Amino acid sequence: MFKVLVSDPISDLGIQQLHDAADIQVDKNTGLSEDELVAIIGDYDALLVRSQTKVTERIMQAGTKLKVIGRAGVGVDNINLEAATHRGIVVINAPDGNTIATCELTFAMMMAVARQIPQAYKKTVSAEWDRKSFVGVELRNKVLGVIGMGRIGSEVAKRAKVFGMEVFGYDPFLTEERAEKLGVKLGTVNEIAAAADFITVHTPLTNETRNILDRPQFELMKKGVRIINCARGGIINEQALVEAIDKGIVAGAAFDVFVEEPPAADHPFLNNPKIIVTPHLGASTVEAQENVAIDVSEEVLHILRNEPFKNAVNMPPVPPVVLNKLQPYFNLGEKLGRFVGQMADGPVSEISINYAGELMDVDTNPLTRYVVKGVLTNHLGHEVNLVNAMHQAKQRDLNVTVQKSSATGSFTNLVTVTLKSKSEERTLAGTLLAGYGERIVRVGQYPVDISPEGTLLLISHNDKPGIIGRVGTLLGSNDVNIASMQVGRKDIGGSAIMILTIDKEASKDVLDQLAKLPEIQNVRELTL
Ligand SMILES: NC(=O)C1=CN([C@@H]2O[C@H](COP(=O)(O)OP(=O)(O)OC[C@H]3O[C@@H](n4cnc5c(N)ncnc54)[C@H](O)[C@@H]3O)[C@@H](O)[C@H]2O)C=CC1
Numbered sequence: 404m405f406k407v408l409v410s411d412p413i414s415d416l417g418i419q420q421l422h423d424a425a426d427i428q429v430d431k432n433t434g435l436s437e438d439e440l441v442a443i444i445g446d447y448d449a450l451l452v453r454s455q456t457k458v459t460e461r462i463m464q465a466g467t468k469l470k471v472i473g474r475a476g477v478g479v480d481n482i483n484l485e486a487a488t489h490r491g492i493v494v495i496n497a498p499d500g501n502t503i504a505t506c507e508l509t510f511a512m513m514m515a516v517a518r519q520i521p522q523a524y525k526k527t528v529s530a531e532w533d534r535k536s537f538v539g540v541e542l543r544n545k546v547l548g549v550i551g552m553g554r555i556g557s558e559v560a561k562r563a564k565v566f567g568m569e570v571f572g573y574d575p576f577l578t579e580e581r582a583e584k585l586g587v588k589l590g591t592v593n594e595i596a597a598a599a600d601f602i603t604v605h606t607p608l609t610n611e612t613r614n615i616l617d618r619p620q621f622e623l624m625k626k627g628v629r630i631i632n633c634a635r636g637g638i639i640n641e642q643a644l645v646e647a648i649d650k651g652i653v654a655g656a657a658f659d660v661f662v663e664e665p666p667a668a669d670h671p672f673l674n675n676p677k678i679i680v681t682p683h684l685g686a687s688t689v690e691a692q693e694n695v696a697i698d699v700s701e702e703v704l705h706i707l708r709n710e711p712f713k714n715a716v717n718m719p720p721v722p723p724v725v726l727n728k729l730q731p732y733f734n735l736g737e738k739l740g741r742f743v744g745q746m747a748d749g750p751v752s753e754i755s756i757n758y759a760g761e762l763m764d765v766d767t768n769p770l771t772r773y774v775v776k777g778v779l780t781n782h783l784g785h786e787v788n789l790v791n792a793m794h795q796a797k798q799r800d801l802n803v804t805v806q807k808s809s810a811t812g813s814f815t816n817l818v819t820v821t822l823k824s825k826s827e828e829r830t831l832a833g834t835l836l837a838g839y840g841e842r843i844v845r846v847g848q849y850p851v852d853i854s855p856e857g858t859l860l861l862i863s864h865n866d867k868p869g870i871i872g873r874v875g876t877l878l879g880s881n882d883v884n885i886a887s888m889q890v891g892r893k894d895i896g897g898s899a900i901m902i903l904t905i906d907k908e909a910s911k912d913v914l915d916q917l918a919k920l921p922e923i924q925n926v927r928e929l930t931l
């Protein structure tokens with residue numbers, strides 16, 4: 404049974420699938436302080452949040468069972484991503500579910516600021532019939548500057564076109580082709596600042612985007628420009644905006660987000676008649692809240708059940724077409740890593756992986772994570788997972804190199820993993836055989852055919868008559884049943900290996916006895 408804690412208000416309908424799952428227990432406990440969360444988080448496998456809960460390193464430290472933190476929304480700035488990655492906790496978000504809601508709020512804000520609707524409403528409900536103070540401007544034939552042309556920015560741009568606006572966009576990932584398709588002209592931030600009648604920002608808050616509109620940009624702007632921020636507080640310098648309003652440059656602004664939320668009572672936006680404010684409502688529609696909760700619940704279920712998932716923020720995304728091709732290899736990759744990891748004697752400095760045959764033309768990075776996880780699991784146990792495998796390898800100065808080749812021997816695909824240390828190299832190769840599944844087909848220099856599962860004995864010996872019988876007799880007399888056996892050798896009478904699958908682990912004493920048999924060079928027990 405997995406336990407999921409929902410610590411922010413998240414749509415009940417959206418998380419219904421978690422309530423319905425027989426293997427999940429959902430507890431809703433919102434508005435907790437950090438101390439309160441620290442006190443209870445140790446019981447939970449998953450934490451679901453919106454933006455109120457600040458998921459700090461302390462909370463993760465106490466969450467010893469935590470496997471996943473789900474953010475029902477886009478921005479994950481309330482989650483310490485570095486700490487999560489370090490601890491191998493998957494952080495997922497729901498990037499698509501609130502795009503339209505936020506886009507529509509942006510449009511509502513743009514129209515509200517153009518026509519001063521909140522200001523007019525305030526006067527009207529105070530029984531003041533003031534028509535002359537509220538002469539607005541039209542959107543038609545105006546220039547809209549969109550900084551950040553991702554999901555929300557693009558939707559805003561599309562709607563602006565329908566309103567007859569000319570749209571200038573800036574985004575480091577906006578290609579000329581895509582801009583053309585959207586009917587958007589490309590411009591730099593400063594060009595947009597100089598040209599626009601309305602400017603809206605739709606980027607995350609990063610070191611690059613912090614204060615992307617600051618005093619120098621306001622100085623470039625046309626008199627009468629209107630500014631909208633429904634993305635993140637801090638993308639536009641709040642103080643510089645107030646100054647630009649005072650100077651008569653900015654005619655109005657609409658902000659849904661603030662550097663500090665909620666803003667202090669004396670925040671300069673709160674009593675400025677030219678600034679419209681809302682309390683971070685971009686995603687607050689019934690539809691968006693259901694969408695993000697459904698998306699995030701689905702992903703949490705996948706992660707807890709060890710199934711493939713798509714929206715991890717602290718892992719690179721895997722396109723479905725790549726996932727389909729690679730998924731059958733994931734188990735093989737991890738087993739190869741575990742196997743070869745147990746063959747190594749000294750500290751390993753490099754994991755070298757060769758993907759051959761039908762894997763040559765696929766992005767194999769996700770598969771590499773499985774191999775590295777397998778290698779590291781032998782030493783790090785549950786501390787390592789797919790999220791932190793590469794990070795853990797890097798921290799240990801363990802170089803991971805990948806090559807691709809067409810040389811598969813007689814197989815259609817071949818994954819070869821070599822562990823290198825100062826004094827030795829250990830190599831293992833495996834394949835996916837149609838109809839037979841995962842097979843190990845080479846151990847070191849020896850061709851073999853083994854199913855990578857269960858407990859194995861890997862015995863190096865000299866190829867002499869009677870050895871197999873002696874090993875079998877010794878194991879049998881110690882009540883260790885042999886399920887299958889493979890012998891690999893290069894030359895008659897030379898070095899050879901024996902790989903036995905045994906039904907239960909052999910004791911240390913049995914392994915010592917095996918190692919003392921004549922002609923035996925080395926005995927290792929491997930658990931896959
Ligand atoms: N007010 C609210 O309730 C909501 C706010 N948001 C916020 O809106 C923002 C955008 O969300 P989405 O469009 O879904 O994200 P997205 O990831 O689809 O788009 C963000 C875009 O910003 C661009 N970008 C990054 N650095 C940039 C830079 N220096 N200059 C220009 N562009 C840059 C990226 O290339 C990307 O295309 C996020 O910060 C998100 O947290 C999202 C939903 C609700």
Ligand SMILES: O=C(O)CCC(=O)C(=O)O
Binds near residue numbers: 453454476478683686
């Ligand atoms: O959960 C919310 O209401 C905040 C939404 C948001 O800001 C986001 O998804 O980035």
